[in-house]
Amino acid sequence: MKRVYLLVIALFLLVIGPIKAQYSVLLNFDVTNGAGPYGSLTLSGSRLYGMTSDNTLFVVDTNGNGFTNILLFTGPNGSSPRSSLILSGKVLYGMTEFGGLGYGTIFSIDTNGANFNKLWNFYDTSGDEPYGALALSGKTLYGTTGFGAPPHQYGNIFKIDTDGSNFKVLLYFNSLNGSYPFCSLVILGNTMFGTTSKGGANGDGSLFSIKTDGSGYKDMHDFNGTNGRDPVSSLTYYKGILYGTTEAGGFFDDGCVFSIDTNGNIFKDILDFNVTNGLLPHGSLSISGKKLFGMTYFGGNLHDSGCIFQVDTNGMNYKELFNFNGTDGANPYGDVMIYGNSLYGMTQLGGTDSHGVIFKLDTTNIGNSVHELSLNSQLIKVFPNPSNGVFTISFSHAEFVSASQTIVEVYNVLGEKVLKQILRFPQDDNLIRHLS
Secondary structure, rough: OOOOOOOOEEEEEEEEEEEEEEEEEEOOOOOOOOOOOOOOOEOOOEEEEEOOOOOEEEEEOOOOOOOOOEEEEOOEEEOOOOOOOOOOOOOEEEOOOOOOOOOOOEEEEEEEOOOOEEEOOHHHHEEOOOOOOOEEEEEEEEEEOOOOOOOOOEEEEEEEEOOOOOOOEEEEEEEEEEEOOOOOOOOEEEEEEEEEEEEEEOOOEEEEEEEOOOOOOEEEEEEEEEOOOOOOOEEEOOOOOEEEOEOOOOOOOOOOEEEEEOOOEEEEEEOOOEEEEEEEEOOOOOOOEEEEEEEOOOOOOOOEEEEEEEOOOOOHHHOEEEEEOOOOOOOOOOOOEEEEEEEEEEEEOOOOOOEEEEEEOOOOOOOEEOOEEEEOOOOOOOOOHHHHHHHHEEEHHHHOOOEEEEEEEEEEOOOEEEEEEOOOOOOOOOEEOOOO
């Protein structure tokens, strides 16, 4: 005999299916507005700031409008920036690889383009060719140079006050403790962390820590090829762990993603690149929750022009979010920046004029997207309700055309699940369920 149910139905509809992220080119560089960006973007409000290697410093809105070149490097004030900007209040700080006295500069400029100040000219023993971005703690800027004059040709770590005073080299690299740092420093309390692209015990680069006063230098890890080689990116910190990439080495010698605790005790190679999933990661990683985002200069499973990727902090669930094809950009050198549900970045080459692009990647619907729709949605109808055990569920098919399948769950007023069914469109536009 059929049992009779008096139901008040709550409906939860979960849409599961791979949905491509929305990629858009915000700007094509064409020489007149810049060319060949190496660094990353810096956000202030809803405006993005960056530099190109052909000597421009620019600003553009996050929607791609309002592009303005706010500074042209001419040589005496700097030349060929390959680093990124950092922001403090309404002041930007940055470095150029060359210019000044010939070996690079440190500068500051307001976000509106006013009050440019050359804070330092690199020369001889103060270092040559800074690559990474500066790091700020209080009123002191910290950074690295990639090279220097003999006997300090392996690069150094320095500090300087934000007004350009009190420049000091904190450490000269000597190959044994590392050489040629191209990274930005990460500051945690009074300790800084970074990498060198070469040197160390095996000559394949090192990962180090040092106090902000220049004391307590520690070689935390020496790369050996198998666990990575030639780290040129900066480290990313999350809950006691530092994450980074090497542009070579790993199982396939195509680079890897690694993690290490801040004591240097637990090093893990969590992902090996193999050309198909990317090759030669230059930029640093960005983190959101337990997901790391980054880019590779080459590789990807479609065009070999680089890709944007996502991977969990434990190395699981790797996804290629976007493959550059040349027309929409190629060969990204910097980082991706997270802003809301979007990733922003630049490519060194590609675009309509082959001089690079600024892009936006919307991550809202990346991967297996799950949406919950309640009974009061205009898309859903359940009748009769209450029910004696026979009811019909109907909803608009158009809402879910991008999904590969839909799961419908129905609960009674006691919270008991009385129905779970997987639908596959278009044959299951309406569902009729008899309870017995």
